Amino acid sequence: MNNPAPTFSPLYRQIKGLIMQSLVSGEWRPGEVIPSEMELAVRYKVSQGTVRKAIDELSAEKHLLRRQGKGTFVATHDEARAQFRFLRLMPDVGEQEWPASLLLDCKRGRASAEVARLLELSAGDGVVIIRRVLSFGDEPTVFEQIYLPGTTFKNLSAEIFNEYKGSMYKLFETEFGTRMIRAEEKIRAMAADPNAAELLRVPMGAPLLCVERVAFSYGEKPVEFRRGFYRTDKHFYSNSLG
Amino acid sequence: MNNPAPTFSPLYRQIKGLIMQSLVSGEWRPGEVIPSEMELAVRYKVSQGTVRKAIDELSAEKHLLRRQGKGTFVATHDEARAQFRFLRLMPDVGEQEWPASLLLDCKRGRASAEVARLLELSAGDGVVIIRRVLSFGDEPTVFEQIYLPGTTFKNLSAEIFNEYKGSMYKLFETEFGTRMIRAEEKIRAMAADPNAAELLRVPMGAPLLCVERVAFSYGEKPVEFRRGFYRTDKHFYSNSLG
DNA sequence: AAGTGGTCTAGACCACTTT
DNA sequence: AAGTGGTCTAGACCACTTC
Structure with missing residues (x-):
């Protein structure tokens, strides 16, 4: 006893x-x-x-x-309250809504020094790189590039991604047995580069929120790095300090 | 029983x-x-x-x-861990440090419709308006404008403010019996206006983080609204999603 | 009625701090 | 040694869900 x-x-x-x-x-x-x-x-x-x-x-x-x-x-990423735990973008007016996701591409590549460090891999290790645009209504609002360890997400493909309905973390949980527990974000203001400007339909140099996120699974294991650019003319990033 | x-x-x-x-x-x-x-x-x-x-x-x-x-x-705002609970700006390299504060002015005014709504006052009620610049080393990094209900902060003056060493919320707690419990923030990316540009020594139109905060005391009573503009070329806003 | 988590009690002992 | 919070137990009863 x-x-x-x-x-x-x-x-x-x-x-x-x-x-x-x-x-x-x-x-x-x-x-x-x-x-x-x-x-x-x-x-x-x-x-x-x-x-x-x-x-x-x-x-x-x-x-x-x-x-x-x-x-x-x-716990699951199913529950309604879990849906918005990792999406902090709120509209200036109206209710929070779930954005539509447009997949640009999903390919395999090699980890840069930076990505390797953040995901605790070796430089050159295989990674999956996803690029997508999130839209609210007709407005493209977020452009993000997502890096995942290649070994954990072996069979991830554009097809799986497009067929899946629901949040991305729910997909990771059900299809790859990887459950996101928490994440750390670094937020900065940056000027839109030509690429982001075109995708988000804003002038080049327009101020965008740059959100870099490392997400962790059990045992503080990093399993995702994403860098997103957010338009904040009709939305804002919401945060509670407690 | x-x-x-x-x-x-x-x-x-x-x-x-x-x-x-x-x-x-x-x-x-x-x-x-x-x-x-x-x-x-x-x-x-x-x-x-x-x-x-x-x-x-x-x-x-x-x-x-x-x-x-x-x-x-x-609980008090004294403890080391409480110090950084409401300051989420971290340097890209090095340890988190406490910024130097330069008070620009501290005057009385009337609440605009927006400020009145956020502080749950009536438009035209008396408010204290503080403007200041926070610097890390020699670098001006934050310009913020702070609105406080006039009745709660009756005797607040530039003198009190300048003489006080320690965090602002600690001052509110010890001198005005008002303890901050939690805060809500709205974060956006914005282009620097001429005023902010000069104070933060960046070109006009440079991207800045705009952080709007409403802080609450006991019983969800709003007791502060502040709007800050942050340079994020050497610092970032740090956030944990859990 | 039976099973689950939620609340409440009373008492024992442990670990840390001060006297 | 005395006082504080921290842990652990055992048993009672309540509230909610399912059968």
């Missing part, structure tokens, strides 16, 4: 680690129910309250989702 | 509310210790575990700060 921890940390954190392992290993997959608190208490030989505290933290970190009376579920 | 709630919410949330009240009323001021869990349990006639859960939430929301062996303290 109260055996001295191998790593010196409270029991509920060790349980949290064990549950996390089962998430990473895929024993319980996104959207599925995990065993009840009582079952887990028996399995790990601790009290229900200790399992509870472990699940409390995992649920606060959005790895799990509790539903009273039904059970505890593995 | 288990009396049916007047408002239907769990006991620990009611306790949380009572503690919150004492924070807002100033019974316990920023930086001070609050009574121990046992004392609060007696005071509210509940078990220590219930008080604990209330404090857990308040501590997660950064209203309180627990220190094992010492007690539970009211």
Whole structure:
């Protein structure tokens, strides 16, 4: 019950680690129910309250989702609230909406020094490069270039991409078993280059928001780098400081 | 002990509310210790575990700060980690540093329709308008204009401002009893106007980050609106999506 | 009715800080 | 040694969902 921890940390954190392992290993997959608190208490030989505290933290970190009376579920990018967790662009007027995506191309290439560093690869390793434009209504608003590790996304192709309906991270989750957990963004103001200007239908040199994002999966593993250029004449990037 | 709630919410949330009240009323001021869990349990006639859960939430929301062996303290803008909670500008290379502030002016005026709406005032109500430039080393990097409700910040003057060393929100907290809790930001890319261009030493039309912030105190009360223009040639706005 | 998570209690012991 | 928060347990009952 109260055996001295191998790593010196409270029991509920060790349980949290064990549950996390089962998430990473895929024993319980996104959207599925995990065993009840009582079952887990028996399995790990601790009290229900200790399992509870472990699940409390995992649920606060959005790895799990509790539903009273039904059970505890593995988080998914399905849920409505997850949809907009990684899309922070809001219209100046009106409700937030999901943009239409126009795929420009999806090809294989080699990682530049910068991309290799950000994705923790070696320079020259294979990567998938996606370029697309996101539009709200008729307005092209975001142009972005996405870099993915070639090994993880072996079979990704323009076809898969175009056939899939739903968010990109949902596709990564269901088709490639890679779940995005969190992301870091660097935001700058930049002048539109000829390419971005044409795609976004703005004059060359027009100010655009440049958003660079590195997304991480379990264990702080970087699995995506994207650089996007946002028009901000009818939208803004929304952020909460808490 | 288990009396049916007047408002239907769990006991620990009611306790949380009572503690919150004492924070807002100033019974316990920023930086001070609050009574121990046992004392609060007696005071509210509940078990220590219930008080604990209330404090857990308040501590997660950064209203309180627990220190094992010492007690539970009211959060302050003092702590090092609080310093950078509202300043998201990071240098491209090197460590994050605190900028020097140059006050341009600090005068009284009337709220425009926009400012009145954001601060929940009536158009024409008195406001304090502060303009300043923040610099890293020799580089002017941020130009911002800050609007504060005149009634709350009655005696704020350029003198007070210049004499105070420390963060602006710390000044608001200690001198005006107004503690910032959270803020909402809208971020856009904009071309520098002549005024900003001169102050930030960039060409007119250069792309700048425009950051509009409304900051809230207890009870979702808006107490500050600021519009800042950031140079992002040597810095970037850092954000975590979680 | 049975099973799930949610709340509440009471008591024990641990770890850290101060006296 | 005494006081604080931190962990763990065991048991009771509530609220929601499903059968």
